[in-house]
C-alpha cells in the first residue's frame with residue numbers, strides 16, 4: 484500500500500472564502516505544520532491576488548482550472564490558468580504528484596454544515612469520509628453522481644484529495660464557528676491519514692451515505708435574462724431537506740409562489756451567493772449508500 488507522506492492544506496483557492504485563508508495564515512505563523520511527524524504538512528495560499536482583491540477569482544474560477552487538458556494547453560494563459568500551471572508544478576504534476584493528499588478549504592453562504600466533497604470513491608476516500616462523519620458533528624458527504632475522470636479541482640492534482648466546505652458564512656467574512664469546524668475537519672483528516680498508514684482505523688460501519696448531485700435549478704428570469712424571483716423563504720437555510728413536485732421553490736417579487744416540478748430531490752447550495760453569476764438557485768441531490776467493503780453503491 485502506498486503510504487501518505489506529504490499532505491497539503493490549501494486555503495484561498497477562492498479569494499473571498501476567508502476561513503481557509505486564515506487557517507493557512509494561522510498555521511503558518513504558529514509553525515503548526517511541523518508537529519505532525521512522521522507526516523509532512525505543507526500549507527498553500529492558493530490565489531494571493533484574488534485574496535488581496537477579496538474576490539472569488541480574477542479571470543477564471545481557479546478551482547475549475549486543473550483538468551490535464553487545460554494544464555497542458557499553451558493557450559490557457561489567463562491569470563488563474565497560469566496560476567494553476569504554477570501550482571501543478573509545485574505540488575504535482577497531476578498524475579505523478581510529489582504530494583500525496585490535498586485538503587482544499589472552502590466555505591459556502593448556504594447552510595451546507597461541514598460538507599466533505601468527494602471526487603473519488605476508492606477505499607481511502609470513502610473511509611476518510613466515514614471517519615469524519617463518525618468523529619465530528621454535522622458532517623455531510625457529497626459528490627457528483629458521475630465522477631469526472633479528469634477533474635478540474637485543485638485537490639485533483641494529488642492521488643488523494645478532498646474539499647472541506649463549511650457554511651453558512653458570508654463571502655469576505657470570518658466567523659469563529661466556521662473556523663473551528665474547518666480546523667477540526669482538517670485535524671481529523673490528518674489523523675485519519677496517519678491511522679490509514681498504520682492500518683489502525685476504528686470500526687467505520689458497513690456503509691456510508693453520500694449525497695449525490697444530479698441536477699441544478701436556475702432562477703426564473705425576465706426576457707432580458709435578469710433574475711425576477713427569490714428563492715422561496717421556506718427553503719432558505721434548509722439545505723439537504725426534501726422537495727417534491729408542488730413544493731413552493733421561488734417567490735416572485737409580486738409575492739406569488741412558484742412551484743417545483745420534477746422528481747423527488749434533496750436541495751443543497753440553496754441561494755449560494757457564489758453561483759449567482761450562473762443564475763443557479765440551488766442544486767439537487769439524493770442519498771446513495773456506499774458499501775465500505777465493495778466500495779460500490781448498495782442496492
Ligand SMILES: [Zn+2]
Pocket residue numbers: 496497500588589590
Ligand atoms: Zn470555494
